[in-house]
Amino acid sequence: MSQENLQAVVSQVRRDIVRMVHAVNSGHPGGSLGCVEYLVSLYFKHMNHNAADFKMDGVGEDVFFLSNGHISPVMYSVLARAGYFDVSELATFRKLNTRLQGHPTTHEGLEGIRIASGSLGQGLSVALGAATAKKLNGDDSIVFTLHGDGELQEGQIWEAAMYASAKKVDNLIAAVDVNEKQIDGSTDDVLAMGSLRAKFEAFGWDVIDVEQGNDLDAIDTAISEAKGKLGNGKPVCLLLRTEMGNGVDFMMGTHKWHGVAPNDEQLASALAQNEETLGDY
Amino acid sequence: MKKYTDSGSKDTRSGFGAGLEELGKTNENVVALCADLTGSLKMNAFADQNPDRFYQVGIAEANMMGIAAGLTIGGKIPFTGTFANFSTGRVYDQIRQSIAYSGKNVKICASHAGLTLGEDGATHQILEDIGLMKMLPHMVVINPCDYNQTKAATIAIAEYDGPVYLRFGRPKVANFTPADAKFEIGKADVLTEGTDVTIVATGHLVWEALQAAEALEAAGVSAEVINMATIKPLDEKAILASASKTGCVVTAEEHNRFGGLGESVAQTLVTNNPVPQEFVAVNDSFGESGTPAQLMEKYGLNADAIVAAAQKVIARK
Structure with missing residues (x-):
């Protein structure tokens, strides 16, 4: 898909996100908006996957794990827009009996979801298992993950990071959404983590910095570079410098929209900033 | 027996x-x-x-x-x-x-x-x-x-x-079950048939329950010992069939009495056929250092404890 067409998907996904959280007055728009470009680039360009015929085992396909499950709005929108399920189902987000639970789950049989996430820090370990199974199966496709930067404060992440390099899990690309914000404030204020590059390198990873984590061209280049590094005995980490709330001016530059929904007026403003390109659900 | x-x-x-x-x-x-x-x-x-x-x-x-x-x-x-x-x-x-x-x-x-x-x-x-x-x-x-x-x-x-x-x-x-027995998830094994008391045990306490049943037999009490290897899903039919025959139950496990097998058995009994039950289990406590036998005796998890619980529960019928 051309970068121009990807940009059109990005705009529609942003609309989906703000409409979904507005409709139920709950959910996490800030981090969702910051990761739109990365997920669109993965699902519409870089991943080899079969949306029309979802199989849990993902044999022969690239698979993705969302470790920071609270940004479910962007996950659901991208999956629906990629064809995993009908976009009309986005209207059920967080409502009783929905398959689109507040945080993603396999429990409801939603196509495209392979693990529950929400309690943070677990997705990298799961990805290691899936990547290991791929090796056992002689399947040379790739495992992708996404993590929040605040999530890196969970100890399990570093257990997994240590294992990944020690055991040469080199069919794995783990991305970190470095928006430098978490619920209680900036990551530096809450629990400063120092240099993430230095930390991942010290844990034996190849690290790629993506200074423009909301730029489709920059992401495209970075993912291509990351793919080129695979198969060399080291896992690869993408540090995506993103803007929380990206694409909605009043949500940008603050942690305050981590888990708050826009009101009617704010929704109108957000939608005015993002063109309806593929048809609202 | x-x-x-x-x-x-x-x-x-x-x-x-x-x-x-x-x-x-x-x-x-x-x-x-x-x-x-x-x-x-x-x-x-x-x-x-x-x-x-x-x-x-x-x-x-x-x-x-x-x-x-x-x-x-x-x-x-x-x-x-x-x-x-x-x-x-x-x-x-x-x-x-x-x-x-x-x-x-x-x-x-x-x-x-x-x-x-x-x-x-x-x-x-x-x-x-x-x-x-x-x-x-x-x-x-x-x-x-x-x-x-x-x-x-x-x-x-x-x-x-x-x-x-x-x-x-x-x-x-002790290794006492047949080497060729196939394991079936959710199915209890009635090891000894009895009429006076049902002993539902799991894990290491099953052998202790068999020793207790022998001691009880010597004292004129007929005990039915059930090996409840699967705690969930629980074989409720086996428990209820035995309880309706004996009219009282002892549960035995190497676990806290809160949250263990005994609690699950109690729930089955109380919602179907409320007969008296006694619990051989650790009484809301942590363990400590010692030999296994010393610890099982100190915390009341051996054949003697099961015999005492059986006598107590029979008296409550």
Whole structure:
């Protein structure tokens, strides 16, 4: 898909996100908006996957794990827009009996979801298992993950990071959404983590910095570079410098929209900033 | 009363190791993970014979549970191995979200459960694990009684699609069930038939229950001993059939009385046929250092304690 067409998907996904959280007055728009470009680039360009015929085992396909499950709005929108399920189902987000639970789950049989996430820090370990199974199966496709930067404060992440390099899990690309914000404030204020590059390198990873984590061209280049590094005995980490709330001016530059929904007026403003390109659900 | 003989004491963890070794030969999808306790879990044979299917994860149990969940996504059947304490309490949220809620086909295999871990003391003697695991929706919980049954259960759970908690222990104990018995998840075994009291036991307490039944017989009391290896799903039919015959129940387990087998049996009785029940279990306490036999005596988990509980419950009928 051309970068121009990807940009059109990005705009529609942003609309989906703000409409979904507005409709139920709950959910996490800030981090969702910051990761739109990365997920669109993965699902519409870089991943080899079969949306029309979802199989849990993902044999022969690239698979993705969302470790920071609270940004479910962007996950659901991208999956629906990629064809995993009908976009009309986005209207059920967080409502009783929905398959689109507040945080993603396999429990409801939603196509495209392979693990529950929400309690943070677990997705990298799961990805290691899936990547290991791929090796056992002689399947040379790739495992992708996404993590929040605040999530890196969970100890399990570093257990997994240590294992990944020690055991040469080199069919794995783990991305970190470095928006430098978490619920209680900036990551530096809450629990400063120092240099993430230095930390991942010290844990034996190849690290790629993506200074423009909301730029489709920059992401495209970075993912291509990351793919080129695979198969060399080291896992690869993408540090995506993103803007929380990206694409909605009043949500940008603050942690305050981590888990708050826009009101009617704010929704109108957000939608005015993002063109309806593929048809609202 | 039917008598059982010890064919030679063995540890239940070795039954697990033998079962896993057999699975290594018969089921190519079985993989195993261990958090730096390969020898203690008796996983060496599987590891040596299947180096490509054995993962040493180091002292990182949370990561181990997540990796196991991920392995199922590629169609593998992972068996995780560490002590019961580190298999449950330490990694409860990982099991809850990545395995139980996600419906992953992981077999959580837990050794050194209960007091009979012995001298290492309370930090390692978990007495809450059955409760923790049985509370998770759709988690199967199994606590086999001897080497043969642990081996059979290990083989059986590979055929079941879903998360399982398999609990076993460290010390050598009587090995008395048939070596060729097939394990059926959710099915209790009536070991001795009796008319005066039902003894429902699990794990190491099953042999103690048989010793208690012999002592009771000598005192003129007819005890029915049920080996309840599967705690969840519970074989309620077996409990109710026996309770309606004997009119009272003793439960026996190497676990806290809160959250254990006894509590599940009580729920079955109270909602169907409320007969008196006594609990042979640890009474809301941590363990301590000591030999297994000393600890089982001090905490009231042996044949003598079962006899006393049986006499008490019969008097309450």
